[in-house]
Amino acid sequence: MKKNRIFALLSAVLFVLLSFTGCGQSYVPAEWEIPYSDSVDWKKFADAGITLNVYNWGEYIAIADGEEESFDTIAEFEALTGISVNYTNFSSNEEMYAKLKSGGTSYDIIIPSDYMISRMINEGMLQQLNFDNIPNFQNIQEDLKNPGYDSTGSYSVPYMWGTVGIIYNKTKVDEPAEKIASWDILWNEKYAGNILMFSNSRDAFAIALMKLGYSFNTTDEKEIREAFDALKEQKPLVQAYVMDEIYDKMGGGEAAVAPYYAGDAIVMMRDNPDLEFVVPKEGTNRFVDAMCIPVGAANKEAAELFINFMCEDLVGLKNCEYIGYATPNVNVMNLLDDEIKNNPIIYPDKEVLDNSDYFVALPAEITLLIDNLWTELMSSANGVDIWLLPILVGVAIVVSALLIFIRTKKKARNNY
Amino acid sequence: MNRRSRYSAFPYLLWMSVFIIVPLILILVFAFTTTVKFDNTGNRLTNDQAAELIADWEASGKAGDFPVKEKFYFTFDNIIQVGNYSSTLINSVILASIATVICLFLGYPFAYMVSRMRVSRQKIMIMFIMLPMWMNFLLRTYAWMTLLEKNGWINRFLELFGIGPFEMINTQGAVVLGMIYNFLPYMILPLYSVMTKIDDHTIEAAYDLGANRVKALTKVILPLSMPGIASGITMVFVPAVSTFIISKLLGGGTNMLIGDLIELQFLGNTYNPHLGSAISLVLLVFVLLCISVTNQLDSDKTEGVLL
Structure with a gap:
């Protein structure tokens, strides 16, 4: 979900360079070991000249990396169906939401996370899907067919899921295992200056609420204020509030402990063997990113064809191997290597999952409260009178006006 | 016309x-x-x-x-609500002002030195100033992150001599450093373009009339380069006060600037373009003030130049 941004940037640069050098050579689909199913007519829109606008997280789809036998999802889809795809990226749910909300753009497929899906359903921004066009939906695991964020299960088809846990450096954290497996470790004074924290208000408050034993979907103002106090207490211990940078900072041994996503943790542990990942005993946040069709999509049926394509065994497998997150597709799960399939970090056992929960959309006044408290937490100087600013602005305007006045006076005098 | x-x-x-x-x-x-x-x-x-x-x-x-x-x-x-964020705004103005002053003190002597060089040398020097600007802003700031970190290159180098490690990243100082590094060329270039127009003979004339070095600087060079100072200050202060990514990468997220706050209104959990616009508007007032003050610096000499 939140892959390394610098990576995305570099690969974007590389992509541009490659697309210049590689002019004229187009992607040739290889013979893949798993055939596409024939449950739908893939060629239905082959001659319609349709372009689908797909809006997804950065680094969140399998692309050809120049090596042989590498799978390029978009090119495969274009070759199979004759539909062209305009593929664009976002780096946060909120960015995607702001873009859709401000209008002017039309997307056919978006892949937001759980809480954003429920918020968009509440605001009437998503269309109900026609599952007759998505026969592969039957391969999705049962508990994700009508999850909490989309209780009727009619707006979204899960793409990937994962959990949030604690990633720590074994050489720097010296604690018994059960003490590490708790959100309290992020409040441990022994690691002052070595703790990283999420820089996203919702995620940060969720961790504080879980530490206190509350639900992170709480709408109780008192509980949220308690979480705020906990975050305030944590602030002196925190080295930095970051998101994607956790990748570099933990990988480079810059910090000792941080919260992060399971799928990315696997990659980090591969790069730096000192790192270890654990899901806290208080429970955690399970996230799902799912494919949806927003209101205003130009080609709904073709978009459903794309969603069905993404749920194909081959496509699901290639994407899952590329991204490293957990797949919701039962068929794909069976095709995975045993090593991945049985990895408790990616696919935690039932006990952990039962103890975890999805984010749901919060009422507007609660999100506002959280964001305001967050801003208060993040601003370094405190206790400034709120009237100071209006006074300063007033002074600024008066001084500007005065200067302009003096200037024109002077000019008038010089003209004599 | x-x-x-x-x-x-x-x-x-x-x-x-x-x-x-x-x-x-x-x-x-x-x-x-x-x-x-x-x-x-x-x-x-x-x-x-x-x-x-x-x-x-x-x-x-x-x-x-x-x-x-x-x-x-x-x-x-919305406008009234902006008052709640006074501390953030004031913090941004202070940090941007510090960065601007340091840029001026670093850039002024350098621009003067370059402007007195042979033309071929000047071209090379100016190219060196422009060189970092050919690279992406984000990448440059990211590079500072790896330099300043606790296990970063600077601390590792100092360790060889048994000094440190110093706490450099995630401080206000790091944010100011990021601003200086990124915006210094915008100070030097307008200063340089004004100073090349100062005739050597004017300065020699000042010496002939008995001025010492300090007098020549304060009475001749400084007044003649005032338009460059004015536009340099504007071109550093304005982007510095509204920057957001520098504080995020180098300030560790805890030194929130007004730019971060505006970003939060558009890309945060509460999508509130109304408040975001109100903060932008207040920021605009400060920027206008800065411009009118700096315009005052060269009001009765030449008209201001912007590069």
Whole structure:
């Protein structure tokens, strides 16, 4: 979900360079070991000249990396169906939401996370899907067919899921295992200056609420204020509030402990063997990113064809191997290597999952409260009178006006 | 101005009106309004009521029109709310001012030195100033991160001599450093372009008339380079006060600047373009003040130059 941004940037640069050098050579689909199913007519829109606008997280789809036998999802889809795809990226749910909300753009497929899906359903921004066009939906695991964020299960088809846990450096954290497996470790004074924290208000408050034993979907103002106090207490211990940078900072041994996503943790542990990942005993946040069709999509049926394509065994497998997150597709799960399939970090056992929960959309006044408290937490100087600013602005305007006045006076005098 | 030159300015005038004037008006509109939801009979709704209505409408199989309408209402609330963020704004102004002053002190002697060189040398020096600007802003700032970190290159180098490690990243100092590094060329270039126009003979004349080095500087060079100082200050202060990514990468997230706050309104959990626009508007007032003050610096000499 939140892959390394610098990576995305570099690969974007590389992509541009490659697309210049590689002019004229187009992607040739290889013979893949798993055939596409024939449950739908893939060629239905082959001659319609349709372009689908797909809006997804950065680094969140399998692309050809120049090596042989590498799978390029978009090119495969274009070759199979004759539909062209305009593929664009976002780096946060909120960015995607702001873009859709401000209008002017039309997307056919978006892949937001759980809480954003429920918020968009509440605001009437998503269309109900026609599952007759998505026969592969039957391969999705049962508990994700009508999850909490989309209780009727009619707006979204899960793409990937994962959990949030604690990633720590074994050489720097010296604690018994059960003490590490708790959100309290992020409040441990022994690691002052070595703790990283999420820089996203919702995620940060969720961790504080879980530490206190509350639900992170709480709408109780008192509980949220308690979480705020906990975050305030944590602030002196925190080295930095970051998101994607956790990748570099933990990988480079810059910090000792941080919260992060399971799928990315696997990659980090591969790069730096000192790192270890654990899901806290208080429970955690399970996230799902799912494919949806927003209101205003130009080609709904073709978009459903794309969603069905993404749920194909081959496509699901290639994407899952590329991204490293957990797949919701039962068929794909069976095709995975045993090593991945049985990895408790990616696919935690039932006990952990039962103890975890999805984010749901919060009422507007609660999100506002959280964001305001967050801003208060993040601003370094405190206790400034709120009237100071209006006074300063007033002074600024008066001084500007005065200067302009003096200037024109002077000019008038010089003209004599 | 003859007629033809007026026509040739037309493409930019069009550009300016579409991409500068219209967005400014939009900011004004957003800053002084708030979105209110209504149902189809004209009753005001709270957010929860609106969500309920939409859910009912969905359940009924989307019978009839979409049940919720949005309208803009005039309000001063957003502007008043900006007061809550005074400390952030003041913090940004202070940090940007420090960065601007340091840029001026670093850039001024250097620009003077370059302007007195042979023309071929000047070209090379100016290229060196421009060189970092050829690289992406984000990448450059990211590079500072790896330099300043606790296990970064600077601390590792100092360790060889048994000094450190120093706490450098995630401080206000690091944010100021990032600003200086990124915006220094914008200080040097206008200074340089003004100083190359100062005739050597003017300075020699000052010496001939008995001025010492200090007098020559304060009475001749400084007044003549005033337009460059003015535009240099503007070009450093304005982007520095509104920057957001530098504080995020080098300030560790805890040194929130006004730019971060505006970003949060548009890309944060609470999507509130109205408040975001109001903060932008207040920031605009400070920027205008800065420009009018610096314009004052060269009011009775030459007109200001912008590069």
